[in-house]
Amino acid sequence: MEDVVSPAQSLSKIKHIILVLSGKGGVGKSSVTTQTALTLCNMGLKVGVLDVDLTGPSLPRMFGLENRSIMQSREGWLPVSVKVPVSCKGSLSVVSLGFLLDDRGNSVVWRGPKKTAMIKQFITDVAWGELDYLIIDTPPGTSDEHISLAEQLRWCKPDGAIIVTTPQNVAVADVKKEINFCRKVELNILGIVENMSGFICPHCAECTNIFSSGGGKRLADQFSVPYLGNIPIDPRFVEMVENQGASKPSLAELYKDSSLFEIFQLILRKVLDQNHPPRV
């Protein structure tokens, strides 16, 4: 394996890099990534989002960009930009393998080496331009994609990783493995978010802990990492994702008015207060 000793040129104007990780699938890595990006963007920051889930890319769907594609320029691949409200000073752009597929139902049946090569291209060949934050969404597990990312980012001084879990023990057990992975590759952990923590019944406003509760907090205590907060299940987020569109209000606008925005501001406040110095 060739050594990556200096950070890629493509990342040279990016101030902060954050990874979103979880050992478990379907805990909401992509929705946490999406919401982190939306929140930072609504704070007036320039945000880029990189989707390294190659066999199951969800971000194009999340940002309503399913028919878009990546353009090539002299500087490299141009990320797809997301519409933001006029009043918002921030910007939002996305890169995902989903943009390179002909048909949304096509499967990407790749073994490790091919995935590794793709990730390397994503890190080195994208012309992100100036960004305040680059958020990297990952697939579940601790395998090829994660090892490759760790190798590529080794010298890039990322701020660290936000770890996502759901409350039940079975999920926490997998997430523990991910934390041990971070320790092994010396990736800083910014904190743990507990997603799908309770569902508020729209009929009677009673909160049911569908996937039990408290797993994230216990995990944070056990590994002495910061606990960033919990996010309830809110079917309205999915509605928002479905309701965005060219002629309709942008996702960033819809999101600003939702109750989740407040929750996420609190979560990200805890991350931003850690005051990681900008990389550049």
Added chain:
Amino acid sequence: MGLVLGNVENSGMPPEYELEHPKAEHCPGPESENAGKGDACNGCANQSVCESLPKGPDPDIPAIVENLSNIKHKVLVLSGKGGVGKSTFTTMLSWALSADEDLQVGAMDLDICGPSLPHMLGCVNDVVHESNAGWTPVYVADNLATMSIQFMLPEDDSAVIWRGTKKNALIKKFLKDVNWDYLDYLIIDTPPGTSDEHITINKYMKDSGIDGALVVTTPQEVALLDVRKEIDFCRKAGIKVLGLVENMSGFVCPGCKGQSQIFKPTTGGGKGLCAELGIKFLGSVPLDPRIGKCCDNGESFLDAYPDSPASEAVLQVVESLRDAVGDL
């Protein structure tokens, strides 16, 4: 003393050759007679590795066929998406089938980086033993055996930081050297995605015959999107799709009995997808918070709450599945 991972790495792992670079376009394949000699091979970074590989079919495949020859039905549980309930469903399926004392059931966990079956079957602390007959799986009941990497980890929460090649070698070992004995059903739980584990299981089991795949999804489009890819994979790999189950569809509030759709089927849900792709729809299983609790405690949900609508739905799916593999 059972096996721990240290041993697995040092002894008895079948040789696997790693291509360090992605394959070239029009690659004849590292197993082909022309490996390293084709037009596409000129300039490919893998050329020298490919040329020196042993040619022809993998000599271990006959051994795998032999080892699996006493297994009547082999069913894969698949989903492109993570966290939709593949392991939960594998577990419930295993409990449901093994409730019939005449059936011998095995559950194999192919999720190397995030094994969940041992937690859900309540046998996390068990270990695998090695004898001259091979690796003995862990028996949860007289007629229910299971195998997972979790049984070999030095610590409960050790991370398995492996690239694909190493995972493939372990999967091969699971197929070739686990002494399942006679089984009516082998249910194989898989990780999300369409990558190494999936390609490998298909490659090694093709000759012993896979009955088909049970595809699990949740109702929202973000999940269906990935599940479509998995079905596309099944088609490419020639795996028959036995049917699709929609999990987590609908939730009944225990307080007011009001129904809500937590993961909204905005595009028709699992049923719509089945109609679109011409797949059999096996049923929908509603969310029940007690399912998660039972999985956390390693208990059988079907035994603990036989009256739950979820239990009834699962049993119905099991019936249709047995029907689909021609067992009833």
